[in-house]
Amino acid sequence: MSGVQPSATDTSGAQSTDGAHTAYGHDDRNDDVLVDVRGVKVHFPIKRGVIFDKTVGHVYAVDGIDLQIRRGETYGLVGESGSGKSTLGRAILNLEPPTEGSVEFDGIDIASLQGEELRRKRQDIQMVFQDPMGSLDPRQSVESLLLEGMKAHGLTKDGTEASRRLRELLSAVGLPVAALKKYPHEFSGGQRQRIGIARALSVNPKLIVADEPVSALDVSVQAQVINLLEDLQEEFGLTYLVVAHDLAVVRHISDRIGVMYLGGIVEEAPADALYATPLHPYTRALMSAVPVPDPLVEDRRERIILTGDLPSPSNPPSGCRFHTRCPWRQETKCDTERPVLRVPDIPGVAADHRVACHWAEQIESGEIQPHEVTAEFVEQHAGGGDGSLMGPATAVEAMVHHPGNTAGGGGGGG
């Protein structure tokens, strides 16, 4: 499914993620792209004060993202909590209108749609949520849950047609017809997630955005739902955007993966290429942190253990956002220049593998070695602009001496 290669990537390195469009050779295969996200930013204001409601800063949840999702593929977004992956998913549905940038769905700019038009367009984009109990009305029967969307979009003309459609939906997600008269609390977690998926399918969408579709489920049930999502994609020709924190799940289900860190995509590649040659230091650390249920692998593994926490998205680090925790950080560029997603000049790396790191080539060749990183304390609930609250983090930052690459050879601690 990810067989289409971008034909031109020559100019991508010269582009800035801030607003400008990243050339990705998409002009010649525009029909192929279902979702085109250009320079999207979602900033949430932090408000203080009782009377004036003054904006004292912003949470930079999503900060300049370009991505294309092709028809029929599964695009996986991975990242840890606070990376902005869910916000990006919501921005694509216009549930969270982007502060900047545009989202084109099927050639139409979603932000330009309003009211009735937007409502009708939403038929094509459906969402599956993490918590199936929280996203199903406990007082509606399954039948009424499934019919609601179909009625709202005028898809049910008469009763017999509707009941035929309901049966189809239930059999598609593997629930018995008897489920129609039941209520969400009568089902197990996996079955509820199936109802959530049936509801999303009920209006014949083109794209399904699944936000952590399996993370609330037991391990043995997760696989059932993952298989179901794969079957439905094949049957109905769906396009998926899967947002999840579990790299193993995302790798299994996705054709292409974007790795997010603090509001930006740091690496994007086909799933196999990302696993075979992770290029960004953060991707490397993330890969090495995922536990593998095999003692032989676990005993041999070299872990890159990151120090400290994710910095606050309301006060993101300058330059490369990962530089405060990066074991490969350099004295130049990293602190000051924000790297752009680009195709690195590394033999064996295809043109659809992009990374936002100044030193990807040197790290891959071993020219730059990892060094110890001193953890910085990240103050929680730190509001932007409030000097006293920001104090400790900046003070610690000031005290941390920059290790540079003199301390080469250290295995990244721990």
Added chain:
Amino acid sequence: MTDTLSTSQQHRNDDTPLLSVRDLRVTFHRSGEEPFVAVDGVSFDLRPGDTLGIVGESGSGKSVTSLAIMGLLPKRGVRVEGEVLYNGTNLLTLSPDQMRDRRGAELGMIFQDPLSSLNPVVPIGVQVTEVLERHRGMSRKAATPLAREMLDRVGIPDPDRRLKDYPHQLSGGMRQRALIAMALAAAPRVLIADEPTTALDVTIQAQILAVLKDLVEDTGTAMIMITHDLGVVAGLVDRVNVMYAGRVVEAAERHPLFADPRHPYTWGLLQSIPRLDGARGERLNPIPGSVSDNLPWTSACAFAPRCSQPIEVCTQRTPELVEDHGRSLRCFNPIQHGRPSPDADTTRGTSEVTR
């Protein structure tokens, strides 16, 4: 239900176990409902320096086991039977006061959600020094430098400043570190970690597991790691107990368990997890159904309706836990050489939805 999981008659010389759980049984009584047996005849031994993993899904009884050992279950409506022998004393017969002296000092515990196990209105430093005052009889003044050292050891940056911080000022990972510092401050001989990394991100999980591993090795504390994640125990513990519906279904050293799972449930779990290093595009092999399909243990194997290879006897008799070459197994028709056995009765369809 007298089956015993002696961790190590053959291996490790026969020093007496530090903690010995014998036929532990926890029953919840609720008015108007059938009594519910959450833990059903669980037995295991823990020697000094041992690490034991207890793995199971929600409802398997793994957390209730740990709460019963710690004496943290409510008295009303709960019946705890069996023995929890710590250094020869049965903890289940102790008075609440006697138990309080041991909890924290001899048996430490780390919970899944650090925010709800820390006092929100007391600074971190006070909460750590409190442990030292209570269990080691130190003065606040003498305890403070030690508390600082504990925070430093679990990897909390700038510990002097953090001593004065309140739990809400710390991130999830830092809170969990603070909790580990508290649990280890009194140098307990047994540490029970109940899903300590489930609420955390993977990179933070890797940090916390590394801290736990180092501290357990340094201090010689025996650890029970309770988790639903087979990946977490794969690199951490000596021995794994797999629980299903309140009973141990398989127990073995971690290498043989992962290399050659014998119980269809263990095998099914390993088959159904997407592996980061696995071949992509291969279909996952899920365990059908859900825990609501279980049969009662009293007359059958609870797992039979979801099993990949049930035979007739599975629904007629209770399988016993049998020990063989250091592995305990509760199954009539175990998996052979990593594959389901060919003579399985495949005509019995496993219904996915029963309710």
